[in-house]
Amino acid sequence: SSKPEKQGEKEASSGDVIMKKDLTIASSADIASLDPQGHNDTKSERVSCLLFNKLFKLNTDFKVVPDLAEKWSQPSDTEWVIKIKEGVKFHDGTEMTANDVKFSLERSLTQPKVQHVLSGVESIEVVDNYTVKIKTKSAFAPFLYTLVHAGASILPQAYVESGDNFAKTIGSGPYTFVEWASGDKVVLKKNEAYFDADNMGQMETITFRVIPEGTSRTIALETGEVDIVEELQTIDMSKVEENEKLALYTKPSTTINYFGMNNEKAPFDNQLVRQAMNYAIDKQAIMTVAVNGAGIEAKSVLAPTILGYKESNYAYDPAKAKELLAAVGYKDGLEISLWASGDERKRIAEVIQANLLEVGIQANIEMFEWGTYIDKLMKGEHQSFVLGWSSNPDPDATLTPLYYSESIGGMNFSRTNDKKVDKFILSARGELDLDKRVATYNEFHQYIMDKAPIAPLFVKNNVVGANAGLKDVELSPQGLWNIEKIHY
Amino acid sequence: MLKYILRRLLMLIPVMMGVTFLVYFIISLTPGDAASIILGDGATEEAVIELREKMGFNDPIILQYTNYIKGLLSGDMGISYDTGKNVSTEIIARFPNTFKLTVIAIFLSVVISIPIGVISATRQYSIFDNIGMILALVGISMPTFWIGLMLIILFSLNFSFFPSGGMDGWKSLILPAFTLAIASTAGITRTTRSSMLEVIRQDYINTAKAKGVSRKVVIRKHALKNALIPAITVIGLEFGVLLGGAVLTETVFAWPGIGRLMVQSIQTKDTPMVLGCVIVFALSFSIVNLIIDILYAYIDPRIKANYS
């Protein structure tokens, strides 16, 4: 299921082959920063990926593949020796060396937004001009996955130290920086001197345009003002599909939406109640209402594309839910508060609210503004909530922050505090043998879904609308990918 | 006159102090922790605590505020908590866009509403008058984003007259400016109409007619100038409303203005950025109103006499 499905296979009629050499991509929000270590969001990452290289990168199947790295080895459980390709040039023509690598990775530890990415690293040594040795604090299986994060991009040390503050950003990627009009657009130009001839940029220029409103994005695509809409509003999927000139791409993402419960507070401190919730919620209805069906039902705490996934067997069964509730003594129903933030989560909450009403639970929705929401969730003031989580390909990147007991007060909003869960997480993290790791995770899934700290809802599809004339549009679970390869 | 302007400009200082203080204070009331925002999702508790100490977030509000003001007075608006960008650079990049949009919108609504108001007044209770007033009312009763989306569907999608959003060329200005203008049109039209009605009953209008001045000239030369005075006040106030209302228009039309920046910054509790935005809002609002007051003096010699 990892091949992008191009739905409604259509080619622009051969008569009018489009010869455009510039690509405009509509995205819903502006990038936060051009410094790849100054942000931690997908919009910015998409741009930094074109401007910078990392030692490794993910392919569309979510596998780690080398980017700058030429060879790597693991002398011990905690040591990684990586040699980068020779002759990689930054946009200003200077060559990339191991010093830049050491500098970049060390810098990432000091940058607030990304200091967590390589927090497992103990030290970095320059072995020779093109080789570095990285020591981790402990055996850390998903280490290579951390290196694909934008925060681990390799920056030109000289440039960064010049204090330009990324005003005229210089990287090594397939595209060079031209302009960033805050709130409006980012313009990139093809890097003719890119080191990787196989992955050269295809279009002369790429423009990322910010169009916050969904309907406006679709219309811009329809009028041809933009070539690709990276987050197509799901209600408009059929419109794009039916339009001769447009093509629709969808692919399940790694973003899992879940109904979270505060495991420390009644009534959700009771496992049976939590299980009842898993039966009471009609995931299909949620998907229909929230994303117009563009997703797949979620059956565990992670997206199916993620390593070691194993689904649970909860199904929509209000009768069962009632039964369970009755068993714990909530025959006459109960009242809970349900928190949400943002438009989509509001819709999800509304469906949940309606579902719960059927089993005799009155859920009062409280809406918060995003910053407040997260803050209050961290403080554990909630009873239940709706949230999404987009994860790295490595399961640990989800499980530790979300279910590890020490993350309570952080992202562990369900406040899961279970010795066994902790043990699973720790042992899987240190397990370097892939099969064993997968087995541990399989078992973990079973265990945690029985505990049911949350009720998984659905995994949203990435939905991209594009001009039908565009070729090589590929989606990865993270969304629009390999932008440098897209062309008319 | 110059003295008056200077005095007014000086008056801005306490107002700005008040504005910044109030906003600083309200934001500090909102839940959410700046340190964890700066650090982002993956931050550890220790890092948060450390940063909080370092940035002085544990200090009393007043102290934090005075520190901010000290920075401000030396021209430093601070660094965005959220993006690490320099607030003043960011605002300088964004504000002109909003300003341009607002000014064009005001211009449009003046161009639309003054003639309607005048004609309505001169033909009080006629069909034109009634329809004009009802349209004006319908104008204010439609939410901005709704009008915006309708205009996009109509003029970008169906007729491809104008781009659906973004900011290149004058064409992209038309729809957002028009959307923004519609709401203020009602107020200005109604004020123009009522002050015009007031003015055409004045004796000097009769004097002018008795001189043999033709009807059109009476309206244009004698009545309009007098009727403009209250209308201008409303225009000044509307300017503030528009500045504030630009948020929605900017969102719908992907206009990279300061309204969107502000809302976004509030949501991330990016205090320096919010304050930066508010300061330019408040400043431009106050300055526009100062300009309006100066305009009065030009239109109305009686007021001019008071200023000097």
Next chain:
Amino acid sequence: MGEKLLEVKNLKKYFHTPKGLLHAVDDVSFSIEQGKTLGLVGESGCGKSTTGRVILRLLEATDGDIYYKGQKIRDLNSNEMRNLRKEIQIIFQDPFSSLDPRMTVSEIIEEPIRLHKLITNKNERFERVLELMELVGLSERLINTYPHELDGGRRQRIGIARALSLNTKFIVCDEPVSALDVSIQAQILNLMKELQAQLGLTYIFITHDLSVVNHFSDDIAVMYLGKIIEKASAEELFNNPIHPYTKALLSAIPRPTIDKKVKKIILKGEITSPINPECNCRFANRCNFTEEICKMKEPSLEEVISNHFVRCHLFKG
């Protein structure tokens, strides 16, 4: 000689304006005997109304003393002043704007009685209102009408009834008839005279209409730019005006007769601004008899003939 009911000494009222200090009332002194009428005449803006208002403490004086029955009005605290208001009242020029447009006739007349709790019983109060209305000649079917539904004459009667609703002894009449048609004006003037005779009222009668003041007042003070420039009994003033301004004023009245034409004295300019006036005779630049001294020095108010005071350099003692 009757007893002095009201005495004003060196009264001053200055207003702060953007252009400077406006001397609206500048060192005015006079006194009124019980049951008499003092006429205060002068051109628009000379400070007549301000004088009236300051006496009633609707405006606070800048300087000077006001004695009512020997009591210093300016020293009263707000409660004592409120008590005093039962005795001293005012009737305004514009019978429209001086009546609250949202109150009916009976409410307007009743209000002072109610505020001062003179009559607490509602029915009795109502009787009193009807009584007052009859006194000033208002038909009782008007109790429920609003002022705007009535003509100027009737409105002014309401104002009079209101002024009389308390234990009124003294009334400042600020141009009570100048907004009315002559036919109505005569009705009101007669009414006020009657009331004076009946109730022993004392009036200050402010007007710019000399023919009215002549008819109405016992004594007349002529004001010019905040100062009293001539003061005498009405008879004396009209028979023997001394100050050039008074003379001009008297001659300028249009007389509704065709036989006795009076030669008009046409004054040159217009009233000068009362803001920061210079220290000279304030009439100097319009006067047909200006001499050097007029432009140098401010004349003082002198008793030229017994009980006839004039402020002019040309007439001294």
Next chain:
Amino acid sequence: MNNKVLEIENLRIQYVTDDGTVEAVNGINICIDKGKTLGLVGETGAGKTTTALSILRLIPHPPGKVVSGFIKLEGLNIMDLSEKEMEKIRGGEVSMIFQDPMTALNPVICVGDQIAEAIHIHQNVTQEQARQKAKEMLEMVGIPGARMEEYPHQFSGGMKQRVIIAIALSCSPKLLIADEPTTALDVTIQAQVLELMKELKEKFQMSMLMITHDLGVVAEVCDEVAIMYAGRIVEQGTLIEIFTNTKHPYTQGLFHSIPNIDDRKAKLIPIKGLMSDPYNLPKGCSFCNRCNYAMTICETQKPEKIEISDTHFVACHLYKDNLDFQLRQ
């Protein structure tokens, strides 16, 4: 040769409002000879201003409406003219001065321009010449020409009224309508302005319609007087006839209401009651409910015009059968 500058015949004007119809002017006849001044005297609401405005065809419409009658200016019936032609007459042939100088000038246009505008419209001159002429006019009414750049608020009431006079006279009109031109002014200023108007009237050989409620003013400037009551002219005659041979009880009432400045002991004899509700005028003589001489016929029948002399007539039943009837003194 026709020497009549203005002839109004049987003019009837109504204001139709939601509350009813006001018969503001009810069949009046006026005529003014060249160089003569007619005084139109009456109480508030008598219809004086309405009459004046009708001569310029400036009655606000709606609610105002000329129901019947015609107005001739030097023999030309203005009721037939187009709006364009009317604009030529306004300010050119006929000028009007309004009651309140405080509000009759446009506050935002400098006085010079306000005078020049009239000149520019009616005389075939350039803007510059018009302004030059305006300056001369200003000087003629006794205001330094240098002040023509100033605005009305910088002028006192008397000066404003003079500016208005300057505007009115700037095109040497044949007829000047003065609607209570001095009511809002102080007596000393009033005397100045009246003096000036008399002078200028002589100089320009104008006819004048002087509207006022002040019999003193009438005595000073008018040749003829028309007394108006509730939309009708109840008595009309030369100045001497009206003042010495007062016929109508209303006219007499007016005289008795004025305090006599030369006899301060004289008692005022007011006219009793109030003017009738204009929406609801009595069927017979409008004055009958206030009249001391009222007879039964007065309540039911409108009085006819009765000629006392060639120039003097009165509309009153008292004289119907007895031309020599004398009012009680």
Next chain:
Amino acid sequence: MREKVEVINTDLKKKKEDLKKKAKKRSQIADVWKRLKKSPAAVIGIILIIIFILMAVFANYIADYQTDAIKMNVVNRLQSPNKDHWFGTDEFGRDIFARIVYGTRISLFVGLISVGIALTIGGTLGAIAGYYGGKIDNMIMRVLDVLLAIPTILLAITIVAALGASIMNLMIAVGISNIPGFARVVRASVLSVKDQEFIEAAKAIGARDHTIILKHVLPNSMAPIIVYATLKVATAIMATASLSFIGLGVAPPTPEWGSMLAGGRNYMRDSMHIVMFPGLAIVLTVLSLNLIGDGLRDALDPKLK
């Protein structure tokens, strides 16, 4: 001479009793109402508003809250207007008609209360500033200038962010941001009244300041305030729509016009009815309030008969 009082030879006392009764009968409200009735536009406005009020009061009889207004029915989602659903259904399959009917309660309430808040606070400040003038005036107005210079939306967002998104807080937020406007209008209006002679007349009869403000100044400065208030009720309803647009509306599933409109905007291209009907409801309410406001302004002016 005194006007003769018509004396009728019946029992005088009885007549006075009658008069007294009559005196009570003629209240100002009745008078205003009489005048208001004369304006067709105002009457239309009143009828519309009454319909809305009736809808709010009798919502229970028109539609069932549980089964129509908030019950989800995914199968029936996004239906165009039809026999069963007069105004169609929304993205949850809820009946839009029922939601609009129930929404009347919230929207009118939000509009009225937030304007009430602004009017009381702003009005008091404005009246004090206008009546006393001088330093007090200057101080109050400068403080309000500060509030005025802060964009409404920011004030609203921060208040809602600080206090949470509930109907109450929404009303407070919209209310507070309207304070300076009301203060200005009231002040201007008070200023125009305070120099009239009848205020001086009230002082002269010994009325105290607060009596004067409450009984004389405010009733006479009501007209512009009422007009402004009706306008602002409209804007307040719209403000809730704007706040919903940025995700801070009332808590779901409460039907409220603003949030219906904002929430339905993604669907407007295919299912116009989702935004059309709530939009129409807002337009009609605003329109009728404004018509009433205009009518009231004239009716409240006793001089305009």
